[in-house]
Amino acid sequence: MQITGSSAIVVGGTGGLGEATVRRLHAAGAQVVVADVNDEKGKELASELGIRYVHTDATSEESVNAAIAEAQSLAPLRISVDTHGGPATGGRLVGKDGAPLALEGFRTTVEFYLTAVFNVLRLSAAAIAKSEPLEEGARGVIVNTASIAGYEGQIGQLPYSAAKGGVIGMTLVAARDLSPLGIRVVTIAPGTVNTPAYGKSADQLEKYWGPQIPFPKRMGRSTEYAQLAQSIIENDYLNGEIIRLDGALRFPPK
């Protein structure tokens, strides 16, 4: 699908993967709306690129719809990329003290990392469905972000792994559901990507993960995620698939 002439929302658009995607889609000619809760960074990025920022909480229907409406005011919405992220609770299923992992932490992690992805997916799909079909009936593309932890979660990561596994599980059925509308759904499952999410520990993590990654021997780059997102959008035959972006890394148990 051609990117020029379409609008796009990037949820979590000021984060590591999100910002790189915003920049890439903007450079490719999309009318991009940065949708995030980080107003300071969002406004800064939008003003640098001359694009729009909308305060957007991925967990809220009203909020996501406001970002969608902003995008639709610029051009038909055909692209939705969700890269939102934040802290996830974890811990061993049964702690050293014998206590079971807290139910509340599981619920909030699933709410943030799975239910909110579903929220963005469903609202984006309904909005893209209103755009006029292009060649072969194509209306648009939705890109979700999972993690390789959705396949091989590490010790202490159960809630996050369960949520990401849910995103993986939604992908094919969403693509099937949306096929009559000409909307594709693809999920990217990154391995370890060096983003601001890691804060001050980024250098240490690079030293820790680098040697463990078969090739290239380094963490991934946000620009590599953005490059894949653009390829997914442009390649009409990619649909219902989860693409690992991990340098052949398979997470060990810990």
Ligand SMILES: NC(=O)c1ccc[n+]([C@@H]2O[C@H](COP(=O)([O-])OP(=O)(O)OC[C@H]3O[C@@H](n4cnc5c(N)ncnc54)[C@H](O)[C@@H]3O)[C@@H](O)[C@H]2O)c1
């Ligand atoms: N970086 C990695 O190594 C890696 C690996 C696998 C998967 N992922 C996944 O990729 C996604 C992005 O990761 P990142 O490294 O870019 O993180 P990041 O922390 O750099 O970016 C996340 C962005 O989401 C925004 N955000 C937080 N709460 C939000 C909300 N309620 N609604 C909308 N936006 C919200 C933050 O403000 C931030 O800009 C996450 O889902 C993460 O689980 C990252």
